[in-house]
Amino acid sequence: MAEIAKYMNVDIANIAKIFGISKDEITNVVGVDIPAGVPTPGDRGVFGGGTYSGFRNIIDYITISTPSNATNFGDLTVARDVLAATSDGAYDRGVFGGGNPSGHTNLIDYITISSTGDAANFGDLYSSRSNLAATSNGTNDRGIFGGGSGAAENVIDYITISSIGDATDFGDLLTGRWYLSATSNGTSNRGVFGGGTTGSFSNIIDYVTISSTSNSTNFGDLTVARDKLAATSNGTTDRGVFGGGNPSGVTNTIDYITISSAGDAANFGDLYSPRLGLAATSNGINGRGIFGGGSGAAENIIDYITIGSTGNATDFGDLTVSGRWYLSATSNA
Incomplete structure (x- = not known):
């Protein structure tokens, strides 16, 4: 059997x-x-938080394989922007950590991605901060949060996503920075952090083994130094992508890496619309990457790519509100 x-x-x-x-x-x-x-692996992507005429507690969702507008999901426990999100993949729990509800917060809240409803309290980050990034090793159940503006801008902390509680110190980034991005190759267990700012734009990519606490290690460089970008991957298929951001103005740049092999990023293509402060997620090994929101000419836009194939992004639909940026995203893939 x-x-x-x-x-x-x-x-x-x-x-x-x-x-x-x-x-x-x-x-x-x-x-x-x-x-x-x-x-x-699931096919639902969620976007949480952000700002547009004030801080937003909105969570909305899409079916990643089917282009359409987003639908209301529920509310975060606290309205805020510049937060980070990740999940335990097919086990269906999404977590949102940190952010700015008029000051750095250590708040973590969670949802069951397949079931619409409001978020609930999970616990606290190891260090309060905003403008951070998050990723996980999928169904292996560890989520990590890295960088961010606050008292400890190089900190990495971790949680067990299936068990509510406070985060624990993991190690340090290669260079402390904020407005960075993160993704992973899922259960293959490597997490990468890309871009950000240290007062000047960064092209740094560094990596960790998610299951083993330690400081991060140099991976390579982005094609363009920038902050306020977003990252996602096709999971164990092993490609990570970084899209959008701010290299002294909004960009439509998408670049990619092979997550298991350290080295510099290469050009992938262009977003459908240039923007910064956007969010990204995917349906994992099923190969579709999604970018949503962001500050630019089209602030409610969602666009998509096939992660395994280089090329430009295509229009997917719109978020539930007329525009928002500095939001977060994750999925149950």
Whole structure:
């Protein structure tokens, strides 16, 4: 039965459901222990927070594989901008950390991505800050927050996404900076931080092994030094992309890296509309990357790319409000 599940690329629990029995009953029949499978990666992306005529508590969502306008999801616990978001992937919990509700905050709140509703309190960051970045190792369940404006601008802290509680010190960035971005190759366990500012625009990319606390290590350079950019990836397929940002003005630049191989980024293509202060997410191994919001000519825009193929972004739809920037995004992929 386990071999059937593996061959069909389905979870053993779904086979049990087809036959109208429990997973434990299958275990009893075949006489071996069958570990629970990892759920199929999801296809819902969420955008949280931001600013437009004041701080926003908005959470809205899209189905990443289907171009359309976003739909209302619920509210953050506190309205704020320049926050960061990540998730435990197919296990379906999204977390939003830090940000600016008229001052740096250590707040972390969470949602169940597949179920609309308001966010709930999760715990506190190790150090209060805004303009930070976040990523995770997906279903391996560790989320990390890095950099940001505050008392500790090089700090990296971590949480176990499935267990509410406060963040713990992880290590330090190669260079303390804020308005940076982050992504990872999911359960392959490498997280990367790109860009930002230290008072001048940064092209730095550095990386960590998410499951092992430590300081970050140099990875390479972005094609253009900039802050207020956004990053996402196609998960274990191993490509990370960085889009938009501010190199002394809004840009439409998208560049990419192979996350498992240190080196400089290469040109990918252009956003549909140049902007900074945007957010990004993806449906993981299914390969679609999404960029949403940002300050520019089209501040409610959502555009998309196929992460595995270089090229320009295409219009996807619009966010629920007429425009917002300095928002965050994640997904259940």
